[in-house]
Amino acid sequence: MRIDIVTIFPTFFDALDISLLGKAKTSGLIELGVHDLRDFTHDRHRTVDDTPYGGGAGMVMKPEPWGEALDGLLAESSDPLVIFPSPAGEVFTQATARALAEEAHLVFGCGRYEGIDQRVFDDTAERARVKLVSMGDYVLNGGEVAVMAMIEAIGRLIPGVVGNPESLVEESHENGLLEYPSYTKPAVWRGREVPPILLSGNHGAIAAWRREQQLERTRRVRPDLLGD
Numbered sequence: 001m002r003i004d005i006v007t008i009f010p011t012f013f014d015a016l017d018i019s020l021l022g023k024a025k026t027s028g029l030i031e032l033g034v035h036d037l038r039d040f041t042h043d044r045h046r047t048v049d050d051t052p053y054g055g056g057a058g059m060v061m062k063p064e065p066w067g068e069a070l071d072g073l074l075a076e077s078s079d080p081l082v083i084f085p086s087p088a089g090e091v092f093t094q095a096t097a098r099a100l101a102e103e104a105h106l107v108f109g110c111g112r113y114e115g116i117d118q119r120v121f122d123d124t125a126e127r128a129r130v131k132l133v134s135m136g137d138y139v140l141n142g143g144e145v146a147v148m149a150m151i152e153a154i155g156r157l158i159p160g161v162v163g164n165p166e167s168l169v170e171e172s173h174e175n176g177l178l179e180y181p182s183y184t185k186p187a188v189w190r191g192r193e194v195p196p197i198l199l200s201g202n203h204g205a206i207a208a209w210r211r212e213q214q215l216e217r218t219r220r221v222r223p224d225l226l227g228d
């Protein structure tokens with residue numbers, strides 16, 4: 001998969017060199033390009049924002065640098081998907097991550113300030129598929145942290161990125177439930193015992209116990225996932 005990111009804070013994404021995602025980059029499973037929006041400005045101050053038409057607080061990102069940056073990236077593949085992180089977008093879920101992991105080329109446009117001039121979305125949508133995606137009902141200062149989270153969720157679903165594919169299917173949200181509690185050695189720690197069923201060797205009983213734990217946890221913490 002190819003991933004391009006346009007941002008005014010390229011160093012935010014240095015962290016993608018770490019851990020599993022870093023390995024996926026090194027091995028070529030993920031090809032990452034991080035692009036500084038200011039490289040597409042032409043004034044001495046490398047200006048990317050201006051005051052909003054109609055008034056109001058804050059600044060809006062100017063369309064011209066975005067247009068130039070995206071023109072170049074969209075020309076590099078046949079059917080890229082452009083994602084703008086935005087609290088006004090559709091909420092990102094595990095289903096979103098699964099769908100995006102099937103794409104060949106993702107382009108992320110990280111907005112800052114009060115947002116990007118609306119014409120950037122409208123113009124891009126004439127030439128590519130465009131999605132606005134939100135991380136949830138709270139406000140971040142910009143899209144960078146949201147894109148880091150999305151890339152981690154998507155990246156680990158690309159075949160080969162996570163060593164043992166079975167570890168993917170037992171996670172929270174993969175089957176619509178929260179994950180069951182996990183234990184390792186020692187069998188007693190600070191007087192707390194590991195649930196005896198897990199030491200029983202009875203795989204059917206263990207699977208049933210884990211399922212019950214998932215249901216109990218989900219009912220208690222996230223009844224919305226059960227449609228309650």
Ligand code: 6GU
Pocket residue numbers: 084085086087133134135136137138139140141142143146
């Ligand atoms: Cl994707 N961006 C920003 N700026 N704020 C958010 C968000 C995204 N998701 C939730 N809050």
